[in-house]
Ligand SMILES: O=P(O)(O)O[C@@H]1C[C@H](O)[C@@H](CO)O1
């Protein structure tokens with residue numbers, strides 16, 4: 001037994017008072033520390049540790065304050081970021097014997113403190129293997145020592161493999177990218193909740209976890225749901241945590257869709273494609289899948305958890321349910337495999353082929369495109385040497401998987417790197433010195449972490465068996481940190497004498513940052529007879545749970561695997577959940593899970609009446625974000641129907657029914673109505689290419705008011721039908737031309753006519769011309785319209801400067817800003833309190849006065865209804881009560897879009913008619929009257945707008 005093992009044992013046993021079972025694991029370890037022992041000088045003392053540790057912990061504390069449930073992961077990442085950057089100008093290199101001994105000692109100490117039975121480590125630098133090693137006992141039954149070829153299941157790390165596979169498949173497919181809507185890849189309907197998601201969701205959204213849908217992974221582990229049922233029935237009821245693409249929401253169940261996409265792209269199952277395209281190509285020989293062939297793999301390290309302080313083997317059946325989330329979490333691999341992976345990533349798609357024995361004659365494909373041009377002097381050996389580093393995947397293809405979803409705002413103190421992680425290896429951060437890539441994974445009984453310093457071509461991989469949770473995070477982080485510091489010849493700030501203490505501190509901090517468990521204690525008697533709780537409770541997303549009495553016990557059954565006992569607690573109608581048997585024991589029984597507090601089931605009835613039987617049961621541990629409520633009388637959630645009609649965003653004309661249900665205010669709109677930034681930019685550039693002018697002023701002319709366009713000099717006119725993304729005006733009085741030229745010497749772009757929601761355009765489409773103007777460089781927008789006068793003091797022919805608006809249509813869910821927000825246009829939640837620019841309003845009043853318009857120039861509030869009908873009398877009276885002076889059917893969507901995009905807005909209504917506000921009146925509003933008035937007064941309106949343009953300082 002080595003010195004390190006002896007000290008591990010002596011400290012371990014008495015201090016922790018642990019069961020012998022754990023010691024057995026250590027006794028059986030096959031660690032062979034290097035011959036040379038480390039000198040004291042190699043190891044930093046506690047004094048040095050304090051400063052570094054202090055700064056790390058300070059940052060950690062700050063992170064925890066803002067991070068919430070994902071605190072542990074962030075601690076991990078920050079610690080690595082903090083420590084690996086503190087090595088100035090170090091060079092990667094191989095280890096001396098002394099360093100190997102130092103590293104071994106460190107690892108073994110971590111294993112001792114974190115009670116890790118088996119661990120594998122691999123380090124690479126400059127494409128070379130620096131160190132690969134197994135520690136401890138891989139299989140307690142056979143006492144097999146851990147080696148570099150021992151297989152560990154990697155959990156979420158699988159997502160990195162999946163991303164690279166997809167990058168490769170997409171690169172072979174001309175028309176598809178990570179941003180192609182999934183339905184265009186899979187050719188089938190995708191059922192997801194909320195407007196737009198099903199239409200728009202793409203691989204990037206799922207891989208970077210920004211669909212906003214709650215994680216329902218429990219379905220995969222407990223219910224016999226097959227993929228078809230999941231996709232057809234359950235996913236459409238996944239609870240929404242945030243809006244689509246709003247922020248990072250952990251979700252692995254949607255990887256079932258990714259698997260289907262891989263199948264559609266590659267014509268084979270995901271795992272076969274993965275073997276073929278990734279593992280075989282890289283020579284990752286030991287790979288297995290946790291739910292399929294891992295249990296037959298004799299190199300597999302046995303998964304171990306602790307229960308009441310004793311190590312217990314996790315039954316392989318527990319991983320059966322991983323099938324549904326396989327693409328997110330099912331790959332198992334050895335340290336030697338992961339060395340190859342790290343070399344592949346760090347070298348930009350190459351594989352170290354130096355050990356391979358290929359024959360030029362027998363394996364010509366292997367050398368295709370890699371051989372040096374041959375001349376008489378080239379020997380066969382030289383030719384072969386050229387392919388020592390074989391490019392197995394194109395660099396640009398691989399790089400696709402590293403594209404951030406959204407760039408981190410400059411100078412931002414928000415940890416957007418975490419909440420909007422990069423697509424592939426998840427967490428890329430530009431540290432002071434190195435681009436840093438890291439991904440960790442966990443499954444019951446297994447932990448892993450890979451950390452790559454891309455610029456330094458250095459990487460470390462650690463995997464082990466044992467408990468998960470805060471201590472495991474600390475353990476793997478510290479090992480990777482220490483190894484990288486050593487690799488880069490830095491002075492590790494933690495060493496084997498201090499690491500256990502540091503790990504304790506980190507563990508405590510992480511645990512403290514987690515939500516406090518509800519305090520309840522077990523009771524022998526519930527407040528009501530057990531029969532009262534019995535029944536089938538349903539959730540449309542999660543499926544059914546069955547509550548049955550079994551003798552004196554209450555049981556909860558969920559799917560194939562979920563068998564739980566419900567123990568009454570000190571809180572009324574609240575039960576403590578514990579798995580009683582079977583492979584799911586670890587979900588509620590294992591020490592690490594229990595340390596987070598008891599798992600509870602809350603029964604309730606809708607009247608909150610203790611006299612009535614419970615009708616619902618809420619089970620928080622089924623989800624990490626929204627606790628699902630199962631009900632005896634469930635109400636089927638209203639689904640947002642997806643539009644069947646293919647109505648492409650950039651099609652000329654879109655007829656989309658707007659169905660407003662009074663109860664839900666649900667608008668049925670296809671997200672394809674959104675033009676992307678690139679579509680709009682293309683349109684803007686194409687318009688600008690037709691004119692020498694670069695207008696900063698945009699003007700939209702309302703019904704019958706387009707004659708202003710005739711005052712524009714040196715103009716070109718582009719019919720909307722020639723701008724593919726523009727909606728086309730279909731209403732008399734709206735010409736439908738975009739005019740560019742000068743007005744009063746200023747470059748302007750003028751819309752001779754507009755489109756309206758009532759024409760059948762989704763309101764997002766109305767935003768298109770405004771956003772196009774924005775991308776052309778427009779800074780100030782003039783909007784004019786014809787409106788009905790509500791204010792009794794107004795007369796037909798009055799001009800009303802718009803002071804503010806009331807978005808009546810918005811009350812019913814019609815707003816052009818609904819849908820995913822593209823930050824390049826504006827913020828998600830734009831203020832609207834200053835919609836109509838005060839300076840421009842004052843300028844209009846001043847000029848109006850000078851022009852002698854005072855007697856018919858007003859200032860008031862415009863309200864927008866969708867139309868196309870004019871108002872009923874009661875509606876007019878209501879609008880008046882709301883504070884509206886005039887009403888119309890346009891303008892507001894344009895103003896919202898312009899303000900969202902940071903433009904200044906001036907609005908003016910021509911009062912073309914007076915609304916009918918008496919029940920017995922025989923007067924009727926008509927479009928003819930509107931146009932007629934327009935003719936009479938439009939010259940004044942034109943004069944005022946022209947004068948304003950003249951006076952603007954742009
Ligand atoms: O485009 P605007 O708002 O000027 O047109 C108004 C509203 C209807 O389109 C039409 C009704 O006459 O005039």
Ligand SMILES: Nc1nc2[nH]cnc2c(=O)[nH]1
Pocket residue numbers: 786787788789865867869870871887888889912913914915925930
């Ligand atoms: N809603 C509405 N729009 C108009 N556009 C012009 N006149 C009117 C009107 O009276 N009501």
